[in-house]
Amino acid sequence: MHAVGVITEYNPLHNGHLYHLQQAKQQTGADCTVVVMSGNWLQRGEPAILDKWTRAQLALQAGADLVIELPVFFATQPAHLFARGGVELLTALGCESLVFGAEHPELDFGQLMAAFPNGREAFKQYNATYATLFNAALKTATGQALTKSNDMLGYCYYVANQHLGGHLKLVSIQRQVADHNDAAIHMSQFASGTAIRQAALTGNWSAVAKVVPATTLAQLQQQPLVSWADFWPYLHYQLMSTTVERSGQFDQMAEGLEYRLREMAQSATSFDDFLTRVKSKRYTYTRLQRVATATLLQLTATEVQAAQMQNYLRVLGFSPVGQAYLHQVKKELTLPLYTKMSKDLRLHELALDYRAGRVYELINHQTQDLYRRPLMIENAPK
Amino acid sequence: MHAVGVITEYNPLHNGHLYHLQQAKQQTGADCTVVVMSGNWLQRGEPAILDKWTRAQLALQAGADLVIELPVFFATQPAHLFARGGVELLTALGCESLVFGAEHPELDFGQLMAAFPNGREAFKQYNATYATLFNAALKTATGQALTKSNDMLGYCYYVANQHLGGHLKLVSIQRQVADHNDAAIHMSQFASGTAIRQAALTGNWSAVAKVVPATTLAQLQQQPLVSWADFWPYLHYQLMSTTVERSGQFDQMAEGLEYRLREMAQSATSFDDFLTRVKSKRYTYTRLQRVATATLLQLTATEVQAAQMQNYLRVLGFSPVGQAYLHQVKKELTLPLYTKMSKDLRLHELALDYRAGRVYELINHQTQDLYRRPLMIENAPK
Numbered sequence: 111m112h113a114v115g116v117i118t119e120y121n122p123l124h125n126g127h128l129y130h131l132q133q134a135k136q137q138t139g140a141d142c143t144v145v146v147m148s149g150n151w152l153q154r155g156e157p158a159i160l161d162k163w164t165r166a167q168l169a170l171q172a173g174a175d176l177v178i179e180l181p182v183f184f185a186t187q188p189a190h191l192f193a194r195g196g197v198e199l200l201t202a203l204g205c206e207s208l209v210f211g212a213e214h215p216e217l218d219f220g221q222l223m224a225a226f227p228n229g230r231e232a233f234k235q236y237n238a239t240y241a242t243l244f245n246a247a248l249k250t251a252t253g254q255a256l257t258k259s260n261d262m263l264g265y266c267y268y269v270a271n272q273h274l275g276g277h278l279k280l281v282s283i284q285r286q287v288a289d290h291n292d293a294a295i296h297m298s299q300f301a302s303g304t305a306i307r308q309a310a311l312t313g314n315w316s317a318v319a320k321v322v323p324a325t326t327l328a329q330l331q332q333q334p335l336v337s338w339a340d341f342w343p344y345l346h347y348q349l350m351s352t353t354v355e356r357s358g359q360f361d362q363m364a365e366g367l368e369y370r371l372r373e374m375a376q377s378a379t380s381f382d383d384f385l386t387r388v389k390s391k392r393y394t395y396t397r398l399q400r401v402a403t404a405t406l407l408q409l410t411a412t413e414v415q416a417a418q419m420q421n422y423l424r425v426l427g428f429s430p431v432g433q434a435y436l437h438q439v440k441k442e443l444t445l446p447l448y449t450k451m452s453k454d455l456r457l458h459e460l461a462l463d464y465r466a467g468r469v470y471e472l473i474n475h476q477t478q479d480l481y482r483r484p485l486m487i488e489n490a491p492k
Numbered sequence: 493m494h495a496v497g498v499i500t501e502y503n504p505l506h507n508g509h510l511y512h513l514q515q516a517k518q519q520t521g522a523d524c525t526v527v528v529m530s531g532n533w534l535q536r537g538e539p540a541i542l543d544k545w546t547r548a549q550l551a552l553q554a555g556a557d558l559v560i561e562l563p564v565f566f567a568t569q570p571a572h573l574f575a576r577g578g579v580e581l582l583t584a585l586g587c588e589s590l591v592f593g594a595e596h597p598e599l600d601f602g603q604l605m606a607a608f609p610n611g612r613e614a615f616k617q618y619n620a621t622y623a624t625l626f627n628a629a630l631k632t633a634t635g636q637a638l639t640k641s642n643d644m645l646g647y648c649y650y651v652a653n654q655h656l657g658g659h660l661k662l663v664s665i666q667r668q669v670a671d672h673n674d675a676a677i678h679m680s681q682f683a684s685g686t687a688i689r690q691a692a693l694t695g696n697w698s699a700v701a702k703v704v705p706a707t708t709l710a711q712l713q714q715q716p717l718v719s720w721a722d723f724w725p726y727l728h729y730q731l732m733s734t735t736v737e738r739s740g741q742f743d744q745m746a747e748g749l750e751y752r753l754r755e756m757a758q759s760a761t762s763f764d765d766f767l768t769r770v771k772s773k774r775y776t777y778t779r780l781q782r783v784a785t786a787t788l789l790q791l792t793a794t795e796v797q798a799a800q801m802q803n804y805l806r807v808l809g810f811s812p813v814g815q816a817y818l819h820q821v822k823k824e825l826t827l828p829l830y831t832k833m834s835k836d837l838r839l840h841e842l843a844l845d846y847r848a849g850r851v852y853e854l855i856n857h858q859t860q861d862l863y864r865r866p867l868m869i870e871n872a873p874k
Contacts, residue, residue: 408738468758
């Protein structure tokens, strides 16, 4: 069997994702589609609107054969680390290709990487705060810039794959949404995740129904919808009770930012109000949200970096094809495979994901790890 | 001018406290009554029902001339440390005597201390968990036991005063409430704080009115009433997001208790439910509540112990007599005197009290330290 991989967040799974999944199979002719998906905390530093089990089920219903959780210590990171985590998992599973959507699929990432001055070194230092610097350097060297988020992710996949031995064939396809940040749902079967979440949180179901599969619509209507607003009281409390010495150790905290966060939190009235108060030219909203996530989850830079050295394959669900594929590659996996949260794993290897799940449960009220087994879907729909 | 001191919590100030204040003046003939009072977090490991400013005002209205805050790192401690913090403050202020209520004022604490085997050493190791052991040893040596909480506190005042040079004359008076833990309000002008808080929280104002001054009744009816139930979501979140390595460092945590707290918190539905689940023969409720307070405030044993070495006089309020007394002793104070929370003090000397106040503000919604100045009362009532 041959497998194709995709790296996703599915927040929530919409028609654009469905198209992406279908293209992945069609363009590669693979027998098995592997989906690496963020858990309950996402790359832009926010909680997922639906929990990881619901989103894994939607992925299986949409045609995925195997859903693997991207651990929180990669899922809540800047693009290059998010990409590294995902590429590592697909490589460990023996996938042959990685299909991703880009705003400009015609970009030649190899050329960009080769042309970029001190490519590898600059990339290693890359940090979301310096996206502008990074692009300025790229533009000087190549005349091109990666201003679109999925172009940038594509580049990061390319670089990560090169660093990890180049086992994956990278296939870029045209994204079906003009702009990831486009907030409105237009007269189309495609809309951005942002627009869909906003419509769902305000109960605008007719708008949502146009742009997501029926399965997603049903889950959005049945499940608790989670957003940063729900966690604001906890973040507020955390910033009021922690020392700046400790919050300075949280992941992705910039020097001095811990003082600003605490000061602004004291009088903020909501998460949005807090973000607006903290925002300055120096930090993007995404960066601030990621720091807020690390603060909420009390993730220190030290523990995140240590965990990133020990990636693993956590199975959230599979179809019969995915099960057969897992059986086929089981003996050649280059990372440990976990299908349940044992007591030992909770305390050690899976501790950060377990913690991330416990905090999510405070709002979601559904067990995220304890007693959960991978979802099994009998027959994937056509 | 001569000053008498009392060490209090006033949670809330009731007729028993009023009697105590009057007796303190009468029995010593002092010109000035100094009240050392816990801030927003108390010795039994719980938030005060009314904030420290409201309680300080009630104390001034009840005849106190000077109200000094007992810092959180002494206020939330076992009896011997609570006593040490309070005695240290009264001594630093040059008070001549300390008047306290006891269930058995006839006890000869000097005799007890002298008879207790390895008195000082055993006392230093004293810990609420070992109250039973302590009393067993005392009973063997002296035939007496300190089973009542105010007798025990009295003994702790005695020992602390001896350790600090014996500057205070200790005067014990008969407590007017049979049992501090007595939950019901009987046909009397006196009731326990526990009974009064319970009546206030359930709106039983006719019962409250019988046993507190009119000023206290009015404040209880006007101010937000705070209890552990309000902080449960934050404690729950803290226990879900912290590592056991970190929670193991919180003040008064017993070895292994951090695991039990986290496990029990996961499925607990309220603070009371949580305490019931955690309770075992090994820990008293009071001990568990103090550990919960340290966890909520993220107070580590290291920072508490360091702070205890640097006690200070934080003025919450005074009458004209108190102001004159402060002026009289100002140059001979043996501890620093603070009347406002400057930026430097917030970050250093007063950091723990500031943090304790910020967390209390999450529920109370009234600034506890920033921009607050000592209360001044013009003329104390007769």
